[in-house]
Structures are given as structure tokens and as C-alpha cells.
Amino acid sequence: MHVETFPVGMLQTNCYVVHCTETKEAIIIDPGLHLDIETQPIFNYIDKEMLKIKFIVNTHGHYDHIDGDSLMQQKYAVPLCIHERDAYLLERLGNRDASSDVLLKDGDRVLFGNVCLNVMHTPGHTMGSVCLISDKNDVMFSGDTLFAESIGRTDFAESSPEDMNVTLQKLARLPDTLLVYPGHEETTSMSKEKNTNPFLANL
Numbered sequence: 160m161h162v163e164t165f166p167v168g169m170l171q172t173n174c175y176v177v178h179c180t181e182t183k184e185a186i187i188i189d190p191g192l193h194l195d196i197e198t199q200p201i202f203n204y205i206d207k208e209m210l211k212i213k214f215i216v217n218t219h220g221h222y223d224h225i226d227g228d229s230l231m232q233q234k235y236a237v238p239l240c241i242h243e244r245d246a247y248l249l250e251r252l253g254n255r256d257a258s259s260d261v262l263l264k265d266g267d268r269v270l271f272g273n274v275c276l277n278v279m280h281t282p283g284h285t286m287g288s289v290c291l292i293s294d295k296n297d298v299m300f301s302g303d304t305l306f307a308e309s310i311g312r313t314d315f316a317e318s319s320p321e322d323m324n325v326t327l328q329k330l331a332r333l334p335d336t337l338l339v340y341p342g343h344e345e346t347t348s349m350s351k352e353k354n355t356n357p358f359l360a361n362l
């Protein structure tokens with residue numbers, strides 16, 4: 160598996176293009192870009208690497224993660240995957256064909272090439288937030304649930320601090336081996352977060 164990071168949009172959301180190095184099948188995670196021009200480095204990369212895009216995946220339904228879904232689907236006619244409890248947030252994108260959307264649930268798997276990402280429902284930041292964890296336990300995409308030394312806000316109308324507490328207990332049990340790709344800012348690791356993230360202390 161290879162991960163390429165593209166910070167996009169006003170909030171510098173991490174859009175990830177993830178591909179299977181053996182088959183070149185790939186997914187796009189959180190294309191939260193707004194401007195056409197922001198698609199160019201991503202499209203150029205996908206062309207250069209000759210990737211075959213299979214899915215677009217949203218870690219949750221906030222605008223800074225979904226804003227470029229339509230631009231991506233215009234270029235790559237592939238299904239859009241989002242947790243069933245955040246799907247309603249896609250309505251903000253306006254006129255789009257939702258018929259091919261894939262509604263994710265806890266335990267579902269996102270498969271492309273020889274890569275398997277397990278869907279872990281991690282409500283709190285939003286009701287339908289998910290983390291995607293490779294079946295080899297080496298990589299996790301954490302959206303706005305977990306950041307380096309922090310966690311996502313839980314003060315939105317669609318948030319739940321109580322659910323986040325349960326989610327944090329789940330996160331604290333994840334393997335140390337995971338490299339963590341969050342929705343914003345730098346990459347971290349589960350072992351580092353268990354040691355330095357104040358929200359994961361004493362769990």
C-alpha cells in the first residue's frame with residue numbers, strides 16, 4: 160500500500176490517495192477541496208502513477224472533507240462511501256446522483272487491489288465518523304476523530320461528547336503498530352498517541 164497526501168481547501172484537510180502497489184487500484188479519501196485548480200495535482204498524480212480509482216471515501220460528512228466529492232465523481236465515476244449516519248450531510252452538496260453511494264457500517268471492509276481497510280465506527284465528532292484500519296494493522300486513517308496529540312471537536316450540533324468517550328476507549332485498545340493518517344495536520348502513530356495524547360491518557 161502507498162499513501163500520498165494532498166492538503167486541500169481552506170482548512171488544509173488531508174486528502175489521501177491510497178493505492179495497492181501490486182495492482183494500482185486506489186481510493187481517494189476526503190477530497191475536501193473547493194476549487195477546480197486544486198484537483199490538478201491530484202489528477203496529475205493519479206495519471207502519472209496510472210492508478211485505477213475504485214472508490215471515494217469520506218471519513219465523515221463535514222464540508223471540509225466532502226466538498227470535492229462531486230469534482231472527483233465527475234472525473235472518476237466511482238461509488239462514494241460514507242457511514243450511514245453521516246450520509247444526510249452529503250445533501251449539502253446539492254444536485255448529485257446518490258444512487259451509487261455505499262453506506263458504511265461498523266465492520267464493513269473497503270477493498271481495492273490486495274488492500275483491505277476495515278471500517279471502525281467512531282462516533283463523537285460526528286455521529287457517522289469512521290476510522291479506516293488496514294487488515295495488516297499498519298495504517299489507520301482517522302479523519303477528525305484522532306489527531307496528533309489531540310482529537311476532533313465535539314461541540315457541533317452533530318457531535319456527542321459521550322460517544323467520543325466510548326470511541327476513545329476503543330482507540331486506546333488499537334495496536335501500537337498503526338501509523339495514523341489524520342484528517343488534518345501531521346501523521347502520527349498509535350504508540351506515540353498512547354504516550355503523548357492527553358485524551359488517551361488513563362483509558
Ligand SMILES: [Zn+2]
Pocket residue numbers: 219221284303311
Ligand atoms: Zn470534521
Ligand SMILES: [Zn+2]
Pocket residue numbers: 170172221223224303342343
Ligand atoms: Zn476536518
